[in-house]
Every structure is written in C-alpha cells, then in structure tokens.
Amino acid sequence: MTGRVLVALTALWAAYSLLNFALSGRWWLWLLADLVPPLGFLAVPLALLALVWLPGARPVRRWLVPVLALLLLTGLTRAGVNWAVLRPGAAAGPAPAGALKVVSWNTEYWDTTDDAGRFYRYLRAKDADVYLLQEYLAWVDERPAPIDRLARIRSEFPGYHVAVLGEQVTLSRFPVVARPAVGPARRLESGSPWREVFERGKVLRTDIDVRGRVVSFYNVHIPVQLDILRSPLTGGFYEEVQRRSVARQRQYEALRRDVAANPRPVFVAGDFNTTPAMRELDGLRGTLRDALPASGTLVPRTWKAGGPSLWRLDWAFTDEQVRVHRYAFDDPAGLSDHQLQELVVSPVP
CATH class of the missing domain: 3.60.10.10 (Endonuclease/exonuclease/phosphatase)
Incomplete structure (x- = not known):
C-alpha cells in the first residue's frame, strides 16, 4: 500500500471524526452518518497505524503516526468501551x-x-x-x-x-x-x-x-x-x-x-x-x-x-x-x- 493511499484514508477518517464531533446531535442528516459502529473510532486508527509500517508508507510515516495517534486518543470516549473494567x-x-x-x-x-x-x-x-x-x-x-x-x-x-x-x-x-x-x-x-x-x-x-x-x-x-x-x-x-x-x-x-x-x-x-x-x-x-x-x-x-x-x-x-x-x-x-x-x-x- 502506497503512502498516498494511507494519507487519503487518514484524511477521510479524520474528516469523519471531526464532523461527527461537530454535527452529531446538531444536524438531522448526520443521523445517517451516525450509523457507523462506534468501535470504528478505535479499529480504524489502529488498522491504519498497523499499515503505516509497510515499506511503501515509509515516506509519510513520521507525519501519519502522530495524526493517527491523536485520532485514536479522541476516539477513546466515543468507541463505547467500558474502561471501568480496567x-x-x-x-x-x-x-x-x-x-x-x-x-x-x-x-x-x-x-x-x-x-x-x-x-x-x-x-x-x-x-x-x-x-x-x-x-x-x-x-x-x-x-x-x-x-x-x-x-x-x-x-x-x-x-x-x-x-x-x-x-x-x-x-x-x-x-x-x-x-x-x-x-x-x-x-x-x-x-x-x-x-x-x-x-x-x-x-x-x-x-x-x-x-x-x-x-x-x-x-x-x-x-x-x-x-x-x-x-x-x-x-x-x-x-x-x-x-x-x-x-x-x-x-x-x-x-x-x-x-x-x-x-x-x-x-x-x-x-x-x-x-x-x-x-x-x-x-x-x-x-x-x-x-x-x-x-x-x-x-x-x-x-x-x-x-x-x-x-x-x-x-x-x-x-x-x-x-x-x-x-x-x-x-x-x-x-x-x-x-x-x-x-x-x-x-x-
């Protein structure tokens, strides 16, 4: 997988995550976008972080890792995980x-x-x-x-x-x-x-x-x-x-x-x-x-x-x-x- 594809996927998920925070509960049409399973807020950044270590992603790795780490952190409270178990x-x-x-x-x-x-x-x-x-x-x-x-x-x-x-x-x-x-x-x-x-x-x-x-x-x-x-x-x-x-x-x-x-x-x-x-x-x-x-x-x-x-x-x-x-x-x-x-x-x- 090329670095460009990973950059595009990261940008799409970042846009969705930001819009979810801004529009969920505020714009009626976002009810459809809200159908995405909440675990995606953890699963998507983790999957992209794994792909970032592929050889083809080396040129963009240093930029994508902190962005994906931030997306992962912001998704912790939206994924529906019961952190109290820990x-x-x-x-x-x-x-x-x-x-x-x-x-x-x-x-x-x-x-x-x-x-x-x-x-x-x-x-x-x-x-x-x-x-x-x-x-x-x-x-x-x-x-x-x-x-x-x-x-x-x-x-x-x-x-x-x-x-x-x-x-x-x-x-x-x-x-x-x-x-x-x-x-x-x-x-x-x-x-x-x-x-x-x-x-x-x-x-x-x-x-x-x-x-x-x-x-x-x-x-x-x-x-x-x-x-x-x-x-x-x-x-x-x-x-x-x-x-x-x-x-x-x-x-x-x-x-x-x-x-x-x-x-x-x-x-x-x-x-x-x-x-x-x-x-x-x-x-x-x-x-x-x-x-x-x-x-x-x-x-x-x-x-x-x-x-x-x-x-x-x-x-x-x-x-x-x-x-x-x-x-x-x-x-x-x-x-x-x-x-x-x-x-x-x-x-x-």
Whole structure:
C-alpha cells in the first residue's frame, strides 16, 4: 500500500471524526452518518497505524503516526468501551439487603412473533422487582398496531402494579404512586387515539414507593432514526429522517428537563436507539451517570442480538441518589433483537 493511499484514508477518517464531533446531535442528516459502529473510532486508527509500517508508507510515516495517534486518543470516549473494567472497585460495591432488581428490555413486538408461553416464562424467570419493557405492540402491514395483553400480564405477574403508555409497559412489585407525563406526552388526553399516544409517549415515568422511599423510574424508547422500508433514492426517505430527528430531540430535551427538575432518586433505562458516539446523549450524560461501571462487559453491544452485534443502543442511567451494584446484559434467547439489561440498584440512604 502506497503512502498516498494511507494519507487519503487518514484524511477521510479524520474528516469523519471531526464532523461527527461537530454535527452529531446538531444536524438531522448526520443521523445517517451516525450509523457507523462506534468501535470504528478505535479499529480504524489502529488498522491504519498497523499499515503505516509497510515499506511503501515509509515516506509519510513520521507525519501519519502522530495524526493517527491523536485520532485514536479522541476516539477513546466515543468507541463505547467500558474502561471501568480496567479499574477494580469502580462499581458501588456489594448490594445491601433490600436492593432492587431492575430489568429493561425492548421485547421486539411483545409476544406477537414468539411462543407466548416461552415469552412470559423468560420474563418471569428474571424475577425482577421492576420491569421497564418496550414495544408492547404488534407489527401489522408494516405499521405498529396496538395489542391488549393486560389480562395475561396480570395473570403472569400476580401482585405487580402495571403502568402502560402506548408501547411502554412498567411492572412493579411496589406501589406506583404517581405517573407524571413527560414532554410531548403532556398534550395527550384520556381519550387520545393509540397512534397519537404511540408517537408522543416515548417516556413513561412511574414514581414508585419502595419501602417508604419514592423512586422515579423512566421507561424510555427513543424513535429510531430512519424508515428502512423507504428507498434512500426518494425524497420521502430524507423527509422521514428529518421528522424523526425533530421527534428524537423533543423527547431527549423533555427527558433531560424532567430529570433535572426531579428531586426524587432517578433511574432511567430503555432503548435509546443511540450509540455511544452520538452526541444526542450528551445532555443526559451530563445530568446522570451511566450504569456501565458496574458491568464486567468490556464492549457492551446490545443490538443486533442474533446477528452482527455492533451497537450499544440500550442504556441505563441513575442520579447520585441511586447506586448500581450490578449491571449485566442477557441474551434474549431468540425472543428479541435486543439484549436484556439487568441491574441491581439501591437508593442512597
């Protein structure tokens, strides 16, 4: 490989890296460029650094090595690597008596594409105190459609309190004392059509009384960036990306504002359809703490389960009033294309 080719490849990656930092979360069209797997921020500079030692690259080596080293360093925080694995003691320590087990999972159309018995057995086996579940819906004629499984849910989880908002379901062993609407969901009325609830209600907040301490659990499903059924050769494809970008920003900003104004202990989890390299998460990451230090996974990748798993799209956050003692990702056993998030947490005394 000639030096010129390496210079060109380095320049292209440097341009992408710089534009990603400048445009991600700020320009709707960059949502498409954000689809690059985050590990590329490490893999590409490392691959180019290896190629720089080929004989043909000798004339440009002294210039490319520092540039690639800088690109590698700037990519460390965007690659999605759990660096806390390398720092023993980063987690909050052993869980105290009474700690809560919390599960968050995008179910991929609930039980509509699976054996229902196996679906509920899988969920029950988690034996969680709180379940934050997404995609309580069916997919009919290439569109989301409502389902009614409340009777089955209550029979499978006797004694649990159930809260539903569009496609989000929260189950809790402890009483739900309030369900404040968040962001666009505040404009919903009791008789709003399901489709409107589905579009606006992407954050289900439940305030749960845990042995006399009320903790706010946020069940989140940020809209996906694009409609894969539309051709990128049509204007409608880009109009849809722009529309979804606006919807994503509204949900993110509403969630950030609600969390910032909430004096209660806060736990936020769900499918954010957002990778570690996307700056849409910056506002939330500046307010809350990623639960990842409590995980033993070096490179968490939650999608696509059962396929090329290259992206972490599912997240869990807490504020300083909640400790995370364990954070694990579980194989969905063929029931979903998302891994399940499983945590053990406790409110700070």
